[in-house]
Amino acid sequence: MEKYDVIVVGGGPGGLAAACAARKAGAQRVLVLERDSRAGGILNQCIHDGFGLIRYKQTLAGPEYATRAIQEALDCGVEIKCGTMVVDMSAQRQVTAVGPDGLHIYEAGAVVLATGCRERTRGAVMIPGTRPAGVFTAGVVQNFVNIRNIMIGKKVVILGSGDIGLIMARRLTLEGAKVLAVVELMQNSGGLQRNIQQCLYDFNIPLYTGHTVSNIVGKRNLSAVEISRVDENNKPIPGSGWTVECDALVLSVGLIPENEVAKAAGVKLDPRSNGTVTDDYMQTSVPGVFSCGNSHAVMDLVDFVSAQGEIAGKNAAAFCSGGQMEQWVLSRLSEPAKGLPEPDALNCILCPNGCRLRYEADGSISGNKCKRGIEYARQERTDPVRTLTLTVRTQDGRLIPARTVEPISQAKLMEAVAALQRITLPDRDYVCGEVLVEDLMGAKVVATANIPAQHP
Amino acid sequence: MNEQFDVLVVGAGAVGCAIARELSRSQLRIGVVDKGCDVAAGASGRNSAVVHAGFNNKPGTLMAELCVEGNENFEALCAELDVPYKKTGKLLVAFDEAEMETLEKLLRQGEENGCKGLRMVDHAAVQKLAPNVGGFGGLYSPNTAIFDPFLYTVALAENAVYNGARFFLNNRVVAVKKDGDLFAVTTSQGVFKTRVLVNAAGMFSDKISAMVGVDEYHIYPCRGEYLILDKIANDYLTIPVYPAPTKGNSGLGIHLTPTIHGNLLVGPNAEHINDHLDYGTVSKTQDELFAAAQKLLPALQRKDVIGAFAGTRPKLASPEEGGFRDFVIKEEPSVPNFINLVGIESPGMTASMPIAKRVSAMVQGILQPAPNPDFCGKHKNIIRFAEQTPERKAELIAQDPDYGEVICRCQQITKKEICQAIENPLGVKTISGIKYRAWPTTGRCQGGYCLTRIVEILEKEYGVRVEDVAYRDEGSELFAGRVK
Ligand SMILES: Cc1cc2nc3c(=O)[nH]c(=O)nc-3n(C[C@H](O)[C@H](O)[C@H](O)COP(=O)(O)OP(=O)(O)OC[C@H]3O[C@@H](n4cnc5c(N)ncnc54)[C@H](O)[C@@H]3O)c2cc1C
Ligand SMILES: Cc1cc2nc3c(=O)[nH]c(=O)nc-3n(C[C@H](O)[C@H](O)[C@H](O)COP(=O)(O)OP(=O)(O)OC[C@H]3O[C@@H](n4cnc5c(N)ncnc54)[C@H](O)[C@@H]3O)c2cc1C
Ligand code: SF4
Numbered sequence: 001m002e003k004y005d006v007i008v009v010g011g012g013p014g015g016l017a018a019a020c021a022a023r024k025a026g027a028q029r030v031l032v033l034e035r036d037s038r039a040g041g042i043l044n045q046c047i048h049d050g051f052g053l054i055r056y057k058q059t060l061a062g063p064e065y066a067t068r069a070i071q072e073a074l075d076c077g078v079e080i081k082c083g084t085m086v087v088d089m090s091a092q093r094q095v096t097a098v099g100p101d102g103l104h105i106y107e108a109g110a111v112v113l114a115t116g117c118r119e120r121t122r123g124a125v126m127i128p129g130t131r132p133a134g135v136f137t138a139g140v141v142q143n144f145v146n147i148r149n150i151m152i153g154k155k156v157v158i159l160g161s162g163d164i165g166l167i168m169a170r171r172l173t174l175e176g177a178k179v180l181a182v183v184e185l186m187q188n189s190g191g192l193q194r195n196i197q198q199c200l201y202d203f204n205i206p207l208y209t210g211h212t213v214s215n216i217v218g219k220r221n222l223s224a225v226e227i228s229r230v231d232e233n234n235k236p237i238p239g240s241g242w243t244v245e246c247d248a249l250v251l252s253v254g255l256i257p258e259n260e261v262a263k264a265a266g267v268k269l270d271p272r273s274n275g276t277v278t279d280d281y282m283q284t285s286v287p288g289v290f291s292c293g294n295s296h297a298v299m300d301l302v303d304f305v306s307a308q309g310e311i312a313g314k315n316a317a318a319f320c321s322g323g324q325m326e327q328w329v330l331s332r333l334s335e336p337a338k339g340l341p342e343p344d345a346l347n348c349i350l351c352p353n354g355c356r357l358r359y360e361a362d363g364s365i366s367g368n369k370c371k372r373g374i375e376y377a378r379q380e381r382t383d384p385v386r387t388l389t390l391t392v393r394t395q396d397g398r399l400i401p402a403r404t405v406e407p408i409s410q411a412k413l414m415e416a417v418a419a420l421q422r423i424t425l426p427d428r429d430y431v432c433g434e435v436l437v438e439d440l441m442g443a444k445v446v447a448t449a450n451i452p453a454q455h456p
Numbered sequence: 457m458n459e460q461f462d463v464l465v466v467g468a469g470a471v472g473c474a475i476a477r478e479l480s481r482s483q484l485r486i487g488v489v490d491k492g493c494d495v496a497a498g499a500s501g502r503n504s505a506v507v508h509a510g511f512n513n514k515p516g517t518l519m520a521e522l523c524v525e526g527n528e529n530f531e532a533l534c535a536e537l538d539v540p541y542k543k544t545g546k547l548l549v550a551f552d553e554a555e556m557e558t559l560e561k562l563l564r565q566g567e568e569n570g571c572k573g574l575r576m577v578d579h580a581a582v583q584k585l586a587p588n589v590g591g592f593g594g595l596y597s598p599n600t601a602i603f604d605p606f607l608y609t610v611a612l613a614e615n616a617v618y619n620g621a622r623f624f625l626n627n628r629v630v631a632v633k634k635d636g637d638l639f640a641v642t643t644s645q646g647v648f649k650t651r652v653l654v655n656a657a658g659m660f661s662d663k664i665s666a667m668v669g670v671d672e673y674h675i676y677p678c679r680g681e682y683l684i685l686d687k688i689a690n691d692y693l694t695i696p697v698y699p700a701p702t703k704g705n706s707g708l709g710i711h712l713t714p715t716i717h718g719n720l721l722v723g724p725n726a727e728h729i730n731d732h733l734d735y736g737t738v739s740k741t742q743d744e745l746f747a748a749a750q751k752l753l754p755a756l757q758r759k760d761v762i763g764a765f766a767g768t769r770p771k772l773a774s775p776e777e778g779g780f781r782d783f784v785i786k787e788e789p790s791v792p793n794f795i796n797l798v799g800i801e802s803p804g805m806t807a808s809m810p811i812a813k814r815v816s817a818m819v820q821g822i823l824q825p826a827p828n829p830d831f832c833g834k835h836k837n838i839i840r841f842a843e844q845t846p847e848r849k850a851e852l853i854a855q856d857p858d859y860g861e862v863i864c865r866c867q868q869i870t871k872k873e874i875c876q877a878i879e880n881p882l883g884v885k886t887i888s889g890i891k892y893r894a895w896p897t898t899g900r901c902q903g904g905y906c907l908t909r910i911v912e913i914l915e916k917e918y919g920v921r922v923e924d925v926a927y928r929d930e931g932s933e934l935f936a937g938r939v940k
Contacts, residue, residue, distance in 0.1 A: 035862060085862040096846065100857035103850040121902040123684065123763030128739040131765065133927035133934045143908045144935070150911065150922050151936040175939050219733070220931035236739070247936070260865070272759075393940045421940060 006316045007095050007108035008032045009086045009261050012041020014293025015114030016069040016078075017306040018313030022112070023076040025317035030078045031106070033097050035085035039073075040066030041116055042294075043302065045142045047401035047448065048167050048389045050194070053336075054303035054352045061389055063401050063449030065302060067432040089265040091286045109320035110288045112312050113262050113276065117294040120254040122216075127159075129216030132223070138164045138252035145171060146391060149399050153248025157225050158182045159213045161189035161196075163300065165252030170199035172250075174390055174417050180244050183227055184209045185234055192300075193337045194349045198386060201341075202410055209340070213249065214241050225249055255298045265289060273297065281325040282312040290316045304330060346380055348373045384410040390417060392436055392445070394425045400451050402436055404443035416441050429453050461487040463819055464641055464650035466629050466664050468492065469500035470605065470805050471797060472656035473612035474812035477833075480619035481816075482825035487650065488613070488621060489643055491628035493929045494884045496609035496892065498658040500805065502735065502767025504682075504713050504721060506696055507601035508803040509546070511566025511574060512708060517782040520569040522807035522814075527571075527599055533809055537611035538837040539604055540716040546600030546696045549582060549591030549752065555700035559595040562701065566597070573598040588692045588755050600696060604716045605805055606892035607837060610880070612808075615835040617881050619828060624648070625882065626930065629657070632667040639668070639794070652819055654795045659732040659770045661798040670788050673798045676771045677732045678706050680724025681741045683749070684763035685756070686900050687718045697752050704778035706771060708802070710748035717867075717895065720760075722749040724767065728775040735766045762900050772799035785811060787818050795819070838876045838894060842868035863913075864906040866899025874910060878918055885920060888928045911935075 005027040008015045011034030019032045038044065043051070046062030053059050056068070073080060084099035095106045119137040136144075136152055138160070144150040156177050158165045161184035169179045182200060187210050189196055200207050208227060214236035215226035228241035257275040259267070268277045268285035275298075276284050276291035284291050292312035293305040308328055315325040336354045337347040348355045350372050357367045357377045365377045379385060385407035391399035408416055419440060430436075430451045437445035463479055465472045468490035476488045490497065510524035534541035550556040559576065566574045577596045582589060585596065613623060627643035632653065634640075641648045655664045662673040698711040707726035714720055722745050742764060750756050772781035784798040795818055797811065804811075819825075841849060841859055853860040858872035877893035878885060890896065890910060897903035897910075911934075914920040926933050 035865070083861070085865070087862070087868055098849065098853065098860050098862060100853070100860035102853050102860065103846060105846070118901045119904050121762065121904065123761055123902060124759070126683075126739070126742050126761060126764065128737045128742060128764075130734075130736045133932040137904055140904055140907055144911075145939055148908060148912065149939050151939045152934070153936050214739070220927075220929055221933065258865075391939070397938075399939070 001105050001107050003107045004029045004031045005109045005320050006030045006112065006313065007106055008112045008114055008313070009089070009095070010034065010041065010114035010116055010293070010295070011036070011039030011080055011082065012114060012116050012293060012305075013043060013065065013069050013302050014116070014305045014309040015041070015112065016073045017309030018112040018114055018290070018292055018316065019078040020073045020076045021310040021313035022317040023078055025314045025323070026321055027109075027317040032073065032078060032080045033084050033086050033095070034080065034082045037083050039070050039080050039082060042139070044449070045139070045146050046167070047146045047391060048171070049387050049403055051302050054301065055306055057351070059387070061401060061403050061448035064432060067450060069306065086261050089261050091266045093288055110290065110316035112309075112316050113259070113267070113284070113289065113291045113295055114293045114309060114312075115258045115261055115295040117255040117298050118258045119251075120256055122251060125251070125253050127213055127216055130218055132216070132218035132221050134218070134222030134247055135216065135249045135251065138168045138250050141168055141250050142171070145175060146401065147399065149393070149397055151175065151177070152250075153177060153246070155180055155246040156248045156250055157213065157227070157244055157246045158250045158252060160184065160252030160254070161191050161207060161209070162252055162254075163191045163195050165250070166191045166195040166199040168250055168252065169205050170203065173203045173205065174413070179203070179205045180246055181227060182207045183211045183213055185212045185230060186210070188339045190338060193339060193341045193347050197341055202386070202413070212236055216249065217243070222247055222249060255294065257295045257298060259295055262291065262295070267291070280327045281315045282308065282328050283315065283319070288319050301335070346377055348376050350376055386410050386413060388413060388416055389448070390420065392420060392423055392425055394427055396427045396454055398451060398454060400425060400430050400436065401448045402445050403448055404440060404445055406443040408441050408443050412441055420445070427453055459487070459648065460638070461485045461648060461650040462823055462825070463487070463652045463654060464489065464639070464648050465654040465656055466641070467498070467656035467658055468495040468613060468623060468625070469498045469656060469658050470496070470609045470612065470808040471800055471811055472654070473609050473616060474808040475654055475656060475815050476616035476621040477612045477619070478809070478812040478816040479819060480616050480621050481828055481831045482820070483828050484819075484823065484825050486616070486621040487624060487648060488616070489624045489627040489629060489641070489648060491626070491644070493626055493886055493926070494889045494892065495613045495623070495882065496606050499767050499770065499801070500609045501606055501892070502765060503605060503802070503805060504711070504724065505602055505605045505715060505805070506546070506713055507541075507603055508806045509566065509571045509574070509597045509600045510569045510803070511562050511571045511597065512701070513569065513780070513803070515565060515568040518785060519780065519782055519803065519807070522783070522810040523803040524570045525810040526803070526806040526808065527601075529809060530601060530603070530806065534603055534608070536833050537608070537615060537835045539608045539611050541601060541603040542716060543599065543601040544695045544714065545585070546597045546698065547582065547585050547589070547594050548698045548700055549589060549594040550700050551590075551592055556593055558700045563595055571597065571599065586693055586695055586697055588753055589697055590752065590754060602696065602714060602716050608805070610893060611835045611837065614881050615833065618835070619831050623882055625884070629664060629667070632664070652793045652795065652822055654797070654815060656797050656800070658800065659768055661770060661796070661800070665796055665798060668788070668791050668794050670791060670794070670796060673772065673784070675732070675799070676774055677729050677734070678769040678771045679727045679729045679734065679766055680707055680769060681737050681745060681766040682721050682723030682764060683742060683745050683761050684765065685720040685722065685760040686762045692753055692755055693720060699752065706769070706773070706778060710745055712749055712752055717898065722746065726769070729768070732768060735768070737764045737766055763902060769801040770799060771801055783807070783811070785814055787822075793822055838873050841870045841873060863909045864896035864899060866901055866905070867895060869894055869896045869906070871913065874913055875917070878914065885914065885918065886926045886928055887934070
């Protein structure tokens with residue numbers, strides 16, 4: 001049996017930050033167990049940008065953020081073991097994991113659970129109708145499209161206008177699908193304003209708030225969905241529906257903390273959310289077992305996940321050494337604005353302040369804390385620019401996630417995508433930050449992840 | 457296809473597969489055709505998966521006789537075929553005196569049918585058997601059991617194949633002609649000639665019968681919808697719980713059934729529909745199911761629901777008539793060598809092997825074949841990694857590292873099991889085929905984690921093109937192709 005001071009279950013941003021902090025707080029041997037073939041968690045498939053504004057003061061693509069988090073952990077002396085899934089854990093912190101190299105039983109001074117979340121499914125929201133192929137959850141679509149180079153449909157309806165639904169609307173549009181509707185049960189979208197602007201409005205994708213998908217049609221393959229207005233109990237109003245022909249329905253209807261391992265160890269879970277119940281120090285009901293990130297409570301911003309991971313990791317180390325623990329305090333001050341954008345108002349996205357800018361009748365702009373805000377508001381009115389995130393194909397069919405370094409004109413996005421579509425990269429290793437294309441409509445395109453060459 | 461068979465079975469449900477497997481005890485050329493891309497594509501893959509005891513059926517009927525016989529032998533059969541089976545017993549709960557009386561009548565009927573061990577229980581005993589269930593008192597049946605209906609059907613088919621039977625999937629029967637002493641059966645892919653023809657076509661058994669010239673049957677499709685609850689639901693209940701039956705009901709009432717995998721099924725309702733294959737689910741029914749389930753088990757929560765499905769019952773009783781009509785199992789006097797099975801609704805899974813034995817006896821009478829000296833009735837299922845001890849797990853990974861790669865996170869199903877499911881002897885390579893055999897995509901994430909990985913295995917290790925990855929039948933391809 002191998003012994004570690006701190007074992008972290010899950011190598012997403014929460015787990016990586018926890019491991020790093022545990023080392024910094026004096027834990028000698030710290031091990032991260034990750035079931036996927038690489039660390040980084042859900043971020044590996046979130047190739048869009050918008051991550052890290054608070055933590056790194058710049059907007060990164062998901063894989064870039066993950067690459068940094070992994071590097072930081074390695075630099076701190078954390079051991080990361082991938083391809084290894086924790087299948088059991090006892091309240092005495094004995095951790096059982098399996099991987100192709102065997103079954104491992106570890107003993108840990110303290111454990112941090114950072115196992116992330118899973119998606120709610122069609123069954124959970126009980127959408128009636130047939131059960132054809134073509135109904136997917138958004139995270140699965142993101143994985144297929146961004147990592148596995150598989151397209152899920154050509155005419156798409158998306159249910160749920162949270163950030164993931166919005167992001168997928170843009171991703172699928174950029175990859176040539178027609179997104180016919182984004183349907184939202186609530187009267188307002190829960191997504192970030194900037195995502196509503198950049199993912200829907202930029203591409204003229206209609207958003208139906210206060211509506212739902214009330215029926216699924218098609219015996220073998222999806223042929224259509226029915227969209228209906230909902231009443232005050234969120235039930236479809238009979239007769240209000242219309243039919244939209246489509247070949248894919250993408251569900252973005254919520255995330256549920258993933259806590260199989262916690263459950264095995266007897267950690268108390270919140271019966272409503274399925275998240276772990278912790279004290280102010282991120283310690284669960286089982287002494288020496290800590291929890292952070294989406295498996296504790298689903299968070300909008302990865303920056304908060306990392307911050308919380310640090311507290312959990314630090315306290316796990318303190319548990320081992322008998323040192324002082326630190327309380328977790330969430331500062332929500334810098335959270336960006338959510339919901340439908342207001343006319344004549346705009347949230348500046350250039351820094352975490354997120355000032356609410358207003359176009360005044362006389363053409364001036366108010367609400368900005370610094371000059372950059374004025375520039376931003378002007379640009380948005382005249383010729384908005386966007387960072388383009390997407391993938392570039394290699395000869396052997398791998399996808400390298402990438403983004404433009406300089407923003408490009410919103411009006412020219414589709415043109416830029418078409419130009420990139422024609423490019424095929426040679427088969428070799430790619431490293432995060434390297435330039436893939438020198439000049440795409442005036443912008444450099446860089447890789448946003450380390451992608452090793454395929455070895456036959 | 458222009459081959460000749462001694463016996464051709466139409467329909468690869470539990471009944472057709474049991475027949476093929478029983479017949480393979482004899483030296484016969486056996487063929488099974490089915491329009492589906494896999495076995496258990498009809499009612500056999502869409503039911504409550506309960507091994508009934510036999511008290512629900514009218515004394516003197518084939519249903520009663522074959523159900524009791526099937527129940528008695530089911531455990532041994534599942535052991536032989538390595539199919540998950542659990543004798544849970546079953547509880548019928550009454551909410552008032554009148555329902556208690558109904559249950560007492562049921563008990564007497566059961567005893568007449570030969571069911572053993574039935575007894576009335578009071579409220580305290582109900583609480584002991586099913587601590588979370590409401591109700592006044594009930595009827596307890598100790599011999600009712602649950603099992604895996606997919607693996608059961610698959611095991612019968614694979615064992616039949618092992619013993620020489622041949623399966624022709626994706627073959628829809630469109631016409632049958634008499635050709636001298638033979639039947640010429642035309643399918644969507646060719647013509648099959650056979651000496652004896654067995655109709656085990658479930659929902660379409662009336663149509664196949666009519667093709668042969670026996671047009672006196674009419675099947676009324678009667679849909680039953682279910683909700684599937686998460687495994688936590690199993691904390692509530694370990695025994696199937698049914699309400700007291702009501703007169704004229706086309707089913708057995710909406711009940712709660714733990715599955716062999718630890719989920720809980722709620723359903724089915726009984727709704728007469730026009731389309732034989734309409735497996736759609738309806739919002740109103742889903743609400744009804746949930747309400748009925750909550751009556752039996754007040755602790756249930758909406759968030760426990762992870763999925764839904766529906767099946768259709770092939771009923772001979774019309775909607776006006778209601779209730780049940782007996783199984784038809786006979787060699788049609790007007791068409792010698794044509795064995796007709798019509799109206800095989802519940803308890804058709806339980807009775808499938810006794811039905812097969814009856815059919816086999818008829819075939820013996822007609823063809824008088826020699827016994828198959830090589831017959832072996834034992835079947836081995838895929839080893840379930842999750843169910844092994846840690847020591848055994850370590851051994852398995854040492855033998856084959858694919859056991860160390862977990863593909864389905866909710867249920868700990870490994871790559872090895874997925875690969876074995878893909879390499880099945882029937883040659884089925886669909887997602888649903890893998891699902892039935894190894895059980896991925898059925899956990900609480902419903903494929904959220906494993907689907908992408910299964911597709912990768914199909915692509916990289918079995919050379920299936922992305923465009924051809926199908927959920928189920930042809931036409932259910934999942935993807936539009938490559939992104940770029
Ligand atoms: C689809 C999607 C889009 C998002 N978009 C944005 C965005 O635009 N901006 C933003 O700031 N945030 C975004 N987020 C939120 C943010 O990315 C997440 O909150 C963050 O990644 C959560 O980190 P985590 O470490 O808690 O979980 P995860 O990143 O999910 O990591 C959990 C890790 O644990 C591993 N694991 C789980 N169980 C086991 C086990 N038993 N054994 C071993 N390993 C295990 C998993 O494989 C995974 O790698 C998004 C989230 C999702 C799901
Ligand atoms: C909702 C419901 C709940 C039930 N619960 C239980 C239970 O708990 N216990 C129990 O014992 N029984 C139960 N039953 C009954 C049981 O499921 C059936 O009696 C049993 O599955 C019948 O098996 P089968 O092989 O006759 O029919 P099926 O499984 O329906 O097989 C018929 C096959 O014929 C094929 N076929 C049809 N037409 C053609 C054609 N033209 N050409 C080629 N192939 C064709 C179909 O594709 C199908 O695979 C239930 C049934 C339903 C609907
Ligand atoms: S206006 Fe200035 S301070 Fe305000 S959010 Fe924009 S960049 Fe930040």
